[in-house]
Amino acid sequence: MSDLTAGQTGVARVQDVQAAYMAMTRRKRLYGSVVLIVFIALMVSGFQVADGRNAGGFWDGIGNIFQFPGEVLAEASEKIANLPGLMWEFLPSLIETVNIAAASTLLGAMGAVLISLLSTRGLAKWPRLIGVFRRVMDILRAVPEIVIALVLIFILGGGPVPAMIAIAIHTVGALGKLFSEVNENASLKPVEGLHSVGATWGQRMWLGVIPQVAPNYLSYALLRFEINIRASAILGFVGSGGIGYDLKNAFSWGQGRYDEVAAIFLLLFGTIVLFDQVSSRYRNKLIGGE
């Protein structure tokens, strides 16, 4: 039968398909070029507006961009002999900063696992509350860490604990969203298998979902840990201890202390590199070691 239809109408049919597809392609190309033009126009006009509102003007200021780093580098290289000593001196503050980051990442990740499971379609214990949990995560993410830290410092007094809580709260929101996206890609078959033997929701999640998603969780959590090291250093600026506090002092009383700034930056850079190396190694092990 296919031979009969293929004979005369075959050529005409191919031409129909070709015409239809070409029309679709032309439409797509038209949309594509319109979007591209709009995009370029928005970029150019947006830049001009922003530059107009700038106090100094982008093109006047751009030349000075290397002045400050240049000053820091010049002063630090003069006193390069001090650097190892200073780095040793700041090591305890660095450890405090890393501790804040580690504790907040750990607590935040545990909270994130729970809230992500509760807000994933197909896995949630109370499917109707998915929206509620998602909004909760949005709120946790939306409030800047520094605001929470300032409020907590006011209540609890300065120190590492307010910083840790502030970062943990933000981590729950940020990791919760990433974890829930990982959960969506998990296969539901093992979960169904466990359901069929009468497992509770907690058992299904812990034994059916977590083994599938653990490598991705870990990788996101380690990335978050790196971000949290930087966040905890920044929170030092508002009085929660750690290396940020030292950095602020070295910066603000400027004159003659740029060697300390350089030492702190070197320490932070080294820490990030170290944890990046360690995390990628352990992640590979977790994935490869099956």
Place this chain on the structure above:
Amino acid sequence: MLSIDALTKSFGRNTAVDKVTFDVEKPAMIGIIGRSGAGKSTLLRMINRLTEASSGLIMFEGREVTALRGADKRAWQSDCAMIFQQFNLVPRMDVVSNVLHGTLNRRSTLATMFNLYPDADIHRAIEILDRLGIADHASKRAEALSGGQQQRVAIARALMQDPKVVLADEPIASLDPMNAQLVMDDLRRIHEEDGRTVIANLHTLDTARRYCDRVIGMLHGRVVFDGSPEQLTTGVARDIYGADASFSEDSTSTAIETLDRGAARALREAEAAV
């Protein structure tokens, strides 16, 4: 034309392909059979240069394929199409775009990033799809098609490359018998009508026997049989698969006629018993 000389691939201490040597003088349809793990896939991947050979030579029309680098290597890959067991299409793109990927080697990266192809190529892609009987699906996403249809899209992509050699790595292993036959018929037509060389890894003996002009058997990375389908007797097949006398190809055959064959034999045996 195509000549392979002492081609070897080792992974650490394991040798996946061990000094494989054969020549193809004129366009032919060649089936490679053997157990899983015999090195069939690695051999095809080395010919396409997806996998680097550890040692040995691949020559094609006087050129040393194994020595090609960079743009020359990509040009060879464009001349030597590959069809995969799992189709390896881009699932979220439409069928024609997937077929047009066959021209990527000839087009600039920038133009293809925005999916800009010449109209003539688009027309040809649809003609190829029509030749394989799936032109009606032209604007659907590849992932919306059945396995057999996806494999024919993959064949269309290969044809779009206008290749001299088509390599097919277990093209029908993921398909049901009906679609397997359609795909094998298509591959046979590519050889007969276009005069291209087709080299296919096959996991069923009857397919190799029915469709191929020449069969190569591999065991533990070595070529243990190289001859015509007629020479491929059950005894030879036992050697290729390293099987004992209990081996019967009918028990695993996917051909529909095998059912009749099995029934006829049962009948004969029943008659003999009486």
